Amino acid sequence: MSRLNETHDPALTSWVASANLAGQDFTIQNLPFGVFRRAGSNEAFRGGVAIGDEIVDLAALAATGVIGGEAAAVLAAGTGPTLNELMALGQPAWSALRLALSRALRTGSPLADVVHACLVSQAAAEFAVPARIGDYTDFYTSIHHATSVGKLFRPDNPLLPNYKWVPIGYHGRASSIGVSGQAFARPLGQTMPPGAERPNFGPSQRLDYELELGIFIGAGNALGSRIAIDDAESHVFGLCLLNDWSARDLQAWEYQPLGPFLAKNFATTISPWIVTLEALAPYRTEWTRPAEDPQPLPYLESATLRREGAFDIQIEAWLQTAKMREAGEASTRLSHSSFRHSYWTVSQMVTHHTVNGCGLMPGDLLGSGTESGPTPEEAGSLLELTVGGKQSLTLPNGETRRFLEDGDTVILRGACEKPGAARVGFGEVAGRVLPAQP
Numbered sequence: 420m421s422r423l424n425e426t427h428d429p430a431l432t433s434w435v436a437s438a439n440l441a442g443q444d445f446t447i448q449n450l451p452f453g454v455f456r457r458a459g460s461n462e463a464f465r466g467g468v469a470i471g472d473e474i475v476d477l478a479a480l481a482a483t484g485v486i487g488g489e490a491a492a493v494l495a496a497g498t499g500p501t502l503n504e505l506m507a508l509g510q511p512a513w514s515a516l517r518l519a520l521s522r523a524l525r526t527g528s529p530l531a532d533v534v535h536a537c538l539v540s541q542a543a544a545e546f547a548v549p550a551r552i553g554d555y556t557d558f559y560t561s562i563h564h565a566t567s568v569g570k571l572f573r574p575d576n577p578l579l580p581n582y583k584w585v586p587i588g589y590h591g592r593a594s595s596i597g598v599s600g601q602a603f604a605r606p607l608g609q610t611m612p613p614g615a616e617r618p619n620f621g622p623s624q625r626l627d628y629e630l631e632l633g634i635f636i637g638a639g640n641a642l643g644s645r646i647a648i649d650d651a652e653s654h655v656f657g658l659c660l661l662n663d664w665s666a667r668d669l670q671a672w673e674y675q676p677l678g679p680f681l682a683k684n685f686a687t688t689i690s691p692w693i694v695t696l697e698a699l700a701p702y703r704t705e706w707t708r709p710a711e712d713p714q715p716l717p718y719l720e721s722a723t724l725r726r727e728g729a730f731d732i733q734i735e736a737w738l739q740t741a742k743m744r745e746a747g748e749a750s751t752r753l754s755h756s757s758f759r760h761s762y763w764t765v766s767q768m769v770t771h772h773t774v775n776g777c778g779l780m781p782g783d784l785l786g787s788g789t790e791s792g793p794t795p796e797e798a799g800s801l802l803e804l805t806v807g808g809k810q811s812l813t814l815p816n817g818e819t820r821r822f823l824e825d826g827d828t829v830i831l832r833g834a835c836e837k838p839g840a841a842r843v844g845f846g847e848v849a850g851r852v853l854p855a856q857p
Contacts, residue, residue: 422700426521429841437471444844445469451692458545466497479537490519506656506781509638546691550782552593557786559587562762564791571807586763586771592684599848603686605855608669622855623666626823630799633661634785642778651766660690660848690848701840703727732758734833741826756792
């Protein structure tokens with residue numbers, strides 16, 4: 420059965436004029452979900468759907484009663500302060516609501532006047548983390564990132580032998596996940612200077628960003644059960660942008676033998692909008708594994724995976740320094756890549772996570788790991804772009820960077836675009852580094 424349906428028709432337009440503009444992320448073919456309220460208000464946060472420069476207030480829409488049938492109950496589940504209840508309903512329910520919203524927002528819809536009264540400008544809104552995140556797992560799915568980083572520490576053996584067999588991941592800290600606009604203090608911790616006999620304690624001097632995608636779990640699985648590879652995507656509500664900030668000097672000292680800890684638990688920033696897998700259907704692509712590499716074990720393999728298990732999502736990292744901001748200068752792009760380069764897919768991450776009976780819950784978040792591509796300009800971190808801090812980057816205003824400095828803002832952007840399909844964008848996620856607390 421084709422994954423494409425009437426909501427993907429590239430000829431569709433919306434009576435929300437801004438949704439039809441060239442370069443718009445939030446077209447009528449997208450309709451991502453988030454949680455918002457009017458900025459500066461005491462309103463309750465509630466679910467919303469982005470359309471152009473506006474937000475459809477799901478609570479206000481539900482109160483009108485114009486959405487009927489199965490979609491009405493699904494709509495009601497999206498009116499709370501988090502999207503967990505909506506996420507738990509499963510893919511058929513999400514699809515029913517998305518179809519109803521698409522029809523209500525199309526040019527010529529008889530519901531236009533009613534729905535228009537339910538719009539809130541994105542410029543007038545503030546956002547919250549869209550789900551109550553019970554658990555957060557960060558993977559390591561880019562072989563290009565893993566190899567580049569491995570060369571810095573193990574030039575003769577950059578890729579550990581398990582990498583090509585198993586999706587590597589670690590459990591992160593859900594409490595420090597924030598939404599775009601998050602500002603955090605430079606982390607403190609132990610570092611071991613070269614040649615020293617005892618570690619130092621103080622602010623990280625090698626602070627970095629990581630260009631990632633986040634995967635929100637929808638319907639979970641019972642503890643002790645497993646999610647099969649061809650069922651995995653039905654448990655995924657959608658994707659967002661994710662910046663997993665990393666203190667590389669803390670990481671180098673602490674990560675053996677148990678992996679990242681303080682180097683990564685101080686902040687993770689996600690974009691406010693979750694793009695559903697249904698919206699990404701036109702941008703599915705085949706997933707391949709080099710013939711000379713080990714092929715996946717049977718539980719991580721399927722014909723569907725090979726045919727359409729990857730997504731061509733273009734992602735970018737941008738930097739605006741404090742000096743650039745004060746001068747009114749725009750951010751500068753550091754790198755760009757595509758999720759299609761990922762060695763492991765969304766479905767493989769979900770299946771592997773549950774193969775031992777681990778229970779996932781609605782709202783759980785998975786990180787893809789840094790998404791670097793095969794060429795130097797596709798590196799997804801400063802660690803790679805500066806070859807471990809050995810080579811400075813020169814910015815357009817003459818400043819240089821090896822790692823992030825106080826006042827720096829990192830912006831990640833993502834979108835899908837190709838001839839014959841409507842643009843589907845993720846918006847952006849921005850976070851700023853503040854000085855270390857005394």
